[in-house]
Amino acid sequence: MDQLTVTSTGWNPNYLPQNVAEDAGLFAEQGLQVIRRPQDPWEGVLTDLASGEADVALGGLWVPAMYHGTARDLVAVGQLNGRYAQAVVTRDGVGEFDWSWLRGKTMVVPGAGGTAGYTFTAGLMREAGVDPSATRFVRDLSTEMLTELFEAGLGDALLANLVTAADLQHRGVGVMSLLLADVGGPIPNSVYYVRRDRLDELSDRLGRFLTAVQGAMNQLVNTQADDLTKLALTLFPDIDPAVLRTVTGHLLSTRTWESVRIDRSACDRWISFQHDVPLLRAPIPYDDLVDTQAMDVADPMMEPPASS
Numbered sequence: 555m556d557q558l559t560v561t562s563t564g565w566n567p568n569y570l571p572q573n574v575a576e577d578a579g580l581f582a583e584q585g586l587q588v589i590r591r592p593q594d595p596w597e598g599v600l601t602d603l604a605s606g607e608a609d610v611a612l613g614g615l616w617v618p619a620m621y622h623g624t625a626r627d628l629v630a631v632g633q634l635n636g637r638y639a640q641a642v643v644t645r646d647g648v649g650e651f652d653w654s655w656l657r658g659k660t661m662v663v664p665g666a667g668g669t670a671g672y673t674f675t676a677g678l679m680r681e682a683g684v685d686p687s688a689t690r691f692v693r694d695l696s697t698e699m700l701t702e703l704f705e706a707g708l709g710d711a712l713l714a715n716l717v718t719a720a721d722l723q724h725r726g727v728g729v730m731s732l733l734l735a736d737v738g739g740p741i742p743n744s745v746y747y748v749r750r751d752r753l754d755e756l757s758d759r760l761g762r763f764l765t766a767v768q769g770a771m772n773q774l775v776n777t778q779a780d781d782l783t784k785l786a787l788t789l790f791p792d793i794d795p796a797v798l799r800t801v802t803g804h805l806l807s808t809r810t811w812e813s814v815r816i817d818r819s820a821c822d823r824w825i826s827f828q829h830d831v832p833l834l835r836a837p838i839p840y841d842d843l844v845d846t847q848a849m850d851v852a853d854p855m856m857e858p859p860a861s862s
Contacts, residue, residue, distance in 0.1 A: 555582075558759050559589040560746070561608035563596035563667065567717060567786050567793075567801050568639040568744065569612065571811050575770035577785065584762035596667055600626070603749055609756055610746050610763075614670045615821070615843075616828055618747045622838050627750040630816060630844045632764045632852070635744035637735035637810040638674050641719035643704075643712045643728040651731040653684040661689055662709035666696040669833065670743070671713050677827030678738055704728075717793060720800040735808035740820040743810075753845055761851030764814045768852045771811045779803040815849045 562569065572588070575581050581588045591608055593599050600617075602608035604626070611617075611628075618628035648655055656679070663672045672693055676686040692700065692709055697718060704712040705727055712719075712728065722728040746764075748756055774782070782802040787795060805811065818840050829837050 555587045556585055556759055556762075557587045557589065558610065558756075558763055559591060559602075559608045560610045560612055561591040561593055561599040561602035562611065563592075563599060563613035564594055565590065565592040565789070566715065567790060567798065568635050568805055568810060570782065570786060570789075570802070570805070571634060571767055571770040571774060572612075573785065573789060574773060575766040578770060578773065580766035580769045581763070584766045586759065586762055586766065588763065603628070609752070610748050610760070612744060612746055614668050615742050615745045615747075615816075615824060616668065616670050616673065616833060618745075619825060619828055619838055619843060620833055622843060623835070628747050629750045629753065630742070630745045630747045631753075631760050631848045632767070632814040633742045633745045633816045634767065634814070635810050636740055636742065636812050636817075636820075637808050638670075638738045638741050638743045639716050639805060639808075639810055640671060640713055640734050641716060641730045641804075642732040642734070643714055643719050643722050644710065644731040645728055647729045648731050653679045653682045656689040656711065657684065659689060659710040660692060660708070662692045662700050662704050662712045664697040664700045664713070665694045666699075669831075673827055673831050673833060674734065674738065674741070674824075675713055677824075677830060678734070680830065716801045716804055717790075717797060720797045720804075721794065724794065724797055724800070733804060733808060735804070735810060740817055741824050742816045742821050745816065750845075753847075757847055760848035764848045764852035768814045771813065774806065774811050777806070779806060782806070814852050815846075816844050 599611040599613055603611055618630055621628050679686045701718055719730050723730050779802045783799045786798045786802055821840050825838055828834050
């Protein structure tokens with residue numbers, strides 16, 4: 555049995571396909587023992603990769619993108635989340651939410667765990683013809699702190715992960731007025747990335763790993779939210795079951811877990827958002843940031859799209 559260690563930016567319900575691959579024996583079928591190393595703060599994934607404590611990191615594509623062209627050469631090899639799994643929470647329902655609703659308002663966007671929330675939101679606003687500068691953003695602090703302050707009256711809207719958003723809604727504190735997965739379309743949100751100098755060494759294991767993860771995604775297509783909630787509760791026992799049911803239902807319905815393949819056009823769009831902020835010195839070509847070898851191995855496992 556070969557071993558593969560995955561370091562990750564925490565561990566959240568949107569990472570569940572990897573747990574399904576483990577619980578269903580799909581990794582074992584591929585001759586793999588997969589070890590998880592969640593990190594908090596998330597920067598521990600970089601230390602793990604540099605030291606060799608971990609083989610693969612799981613987190614935002616913006617990390618290897620920002621380090622592109624530096625001594626810390628990282629390359630994405632597959633994705634776990636193909637949609638952006640966050641929601642806009644407003645204090646009251648706003649009907650058909652439109653980005654123009656935020657003009658002249660204050661939006662609270664936690665950022666201590668990364669910058670993707672603001673970057674993706676600003677990119678979607680620009681695509682919709684709404685200037686982000688017309689909205690006041692409260693940023694750069696932790697989810698816990700800014701959620702507490704939002705509950706205390708700060709801001710008109712909060713961008714939150716699905717667990718936080720669903721919890722606020724279940725407690726009657728706010729309303730999930732928009733799922734970014736619904737309006738944002740395909741996006742390589744949570745990806746697997748490795749040190750480029752280890753690609754050859756890891757290639758075979760990565761192919762088998764993504765094959766198992768793709769198999770888990772295929773299983774999830776036919777999984778009921780209640781069944782997935784039961785699995786999620788074993789991993790996140792401190793989360794209200796009603797909240798987890800809402801979260802898993804949204805993750806399934808928004809096709810967050812569709813394919814391990816990083817789509818070229820979706821990647822280019824996400825990179826353009828990052829360059830506009832600007833997080834990047836220059837746009838990065840897909841082939842410079844993504845290695846497709848392991849995805850190519852996993853491709854035969856992909857189920858054909860459901861007929862309409």
